[in-house]
Amino acid sequence: MRFTFSTMGTVVSTQWQQSQPMTSTESLISAEVEKVFADFNLTFSLYLEDSELSRIARGALKLEDSSEQMRSVYAQALEWRSATLGAFTPHRRDGVIDLNGIVKALAIERSGTVFEEAGVDNWSVNAGGDVLCGTSTRGHTVGIVDPADRQRLLCAVTLGTGRRAMATSGNAERGDHIWALTPSAVGVFAQVTVMATDIVTADVLATAIVAGGPETLDDVTSRWDVDVLTIDSAGSFRATPGFQGALERSDHSDVG
Amino acid sequence: MVRTRTAVTVAFASVSAVLIGWQFGATTLAPSATPSAAASSSAERTITGSSVDTPYGSVQVAITVSGKSISEVSAVHLTDQGGRSVQISNYAAPILRGEVLQSQTAKVNMVSGATYTSEAYLSSLQSALDQLGG
Numbered sequence: 001m002r003f004t005f006s007t008m009g010t011v012v013s014t015q016w017q018q019s020q021p022m023t024s025t026e027s028l029i030s031a032e033v034e035k036v037f038a039d040f041n042l043t044f045s046l047y048l049e050d051s052e053l054s055r056i057a058r059g060a061l062k063l064e065d066s067s068e069q070m071r072s073v074y075a076q077a078l079e080w081r082s083a084t085l086g087a088f089t090p091h092r093r094d095g096v097i098d099l100n101g102i103v104k105a106l107a108i109e110r111s112g113t114v115f116e117e118a119g120v121d122n123w124s125v126n127a128g129g130d131v132l133c134g135t136s137t138r139g140h141t142v143g144i145v146d147p148a149d150r151q152r153l154l155c156a157v158t159l160g161t162g163r164r165a166m167a168t169s170g171n172a173e174r175g176d177h178i179w180a181l182t183p184s185a186v187g188v189f190a191q192v193t194v195m196a197t198d199i200v201t202a203d204v205l206a207t208a209i210v211a212g213g214p215e216t217l218d219d220v221t222s223r224w225d226v227d228v229l230t231i232d233s234a235g236s237f238r239a240t241p242g243f244q245g246a247l248e249r250s251d252h253s254d255v256g
Numbered sequence: 257m258v259r260t261r262t263a264v265t266v267a268f269a270s271v272s273a274v275l276i277g278w279q280f281g282a283t284t285l286a287p288s289a290t291p292s293a294a295a296s297s298s299a300e301r302t303i304t305g306s307s308v309d310t311p312y313g314s315v316q317v318a319i320t321v322s323g324k325s326i327s328e329v330s331a332v333h334l335t336d337q338g339g340r341s342v343q344i345s346n347y348a349a350p351i352l353r354g355e356v357l358q359s360q361t362a363k364v365n366m367v368s369g370a371t372y373t374s375e376a377y378l379s380s381l382q383s384a385l386d387q388l389g390g
Binding site (some may be wrong): 013129 | 352363364371372373380381385
């Protein structure tokens with residue numbers, strides 16, 4: 001079963017297999033997942049004039065008067081800013097709070113609980129190029145796009161236990177929420193892919209490495225249990241040992 | 257905060273320096289190293305160097321020797337100036353393009369890339385996958 005829908009300015013692709021006994025129908029699961037993304041979008045989109053975050057951005061709503069969810073997500077984003085030493089930030093240059101860098105991952109994570117609770121097998125969610133697969137999903141292969149030619153794949157790696165999430169960041173299409181942290185970090189990495197246990201960590205750290213450059217890459221790989229593949233603007237690659245191992249294993253994948 | 261990161265970077269640089277010194281000194285300073293035999297092959301052995309204090313923390317490395325050449329160098333212990341252990345084993349190292357571009361024909365379930373717009377999705381590989389189904 002594949003189901004796709006448009007939200008948050010991008011497209012979400014989902015895939016799963018129905019198991020027995022069914023606790024939900026395909027259409028109910030599809031509708032629930034779509035609603036998860038729609039709800040996050042209605043609250044956090046800066047493209048929707050009446051979203052809660054848009055009202056905060058134009059001063060019509062004070063942050064302290066905002067919903068608990070808004071303050072909780074903002075607090076979470078600030079914790080990531082501290083943890084990444086500023087490489088990830090929930091603020092635009094003009095000071096406006098922009099939670100775009102974390103909200104999509106939160107929606108992916110929430111939609112994952114929909115699949116887990118429905119008891120479906122081999123599920124995965126791909127929102128705009130960021131992928132999460134289920135706790136029991138096995139041999140799930142994800143191709144990584146070549147930033148120089150988006151009709152080609154650079155490679156394929158297999159997600160699984162301990163590496164259920166993969167996020168890729170870059171400036172190829174929509175680098176609107178990524179700012180270089182230091183002048184030396186500008187444009188070093190054309191694309192950064194991070195594999196992690198959870199999608200929020202993968203997404204935030206991929207964004208942070210693009211913004212922070214090689215210094216942030218070394219910092220991230222020393223402090224987090226993640227695997228990383230980077231492509232710099234000259235087309236050279238760097239990879240953690242775990243990522244290289246995942247590449248090798250993909251050669252023997254028999255998943256179709 | 258910035259200072260901490262600089263220290264870590266310098267610590268990495270100092271590892272290289274220590275390694276070079278250690279390699280040159282290996283023949284004359286053999287007693288200070290503790291050979292631990294590798295069971296698999298008599299031609300291959302792992303030697304762990306002694307811990308060296310540097311201005312940036314303590315560093316200890318191990319080398320695996322196959323025949324007359326060093327086949328692997330790994331950091332056993334490394335701390336930065338703040339005393340924090342640095343997991344150099346997870347370091348993202350340069351990798352040859354050919355090693356990455358190896359599985360373009362692999363069948364994939366999903367495609368990961370930098371965020372695409374709804375319009376760009378239409379011409380994306382993910383869109384092709386979704387249309388093929390399966």
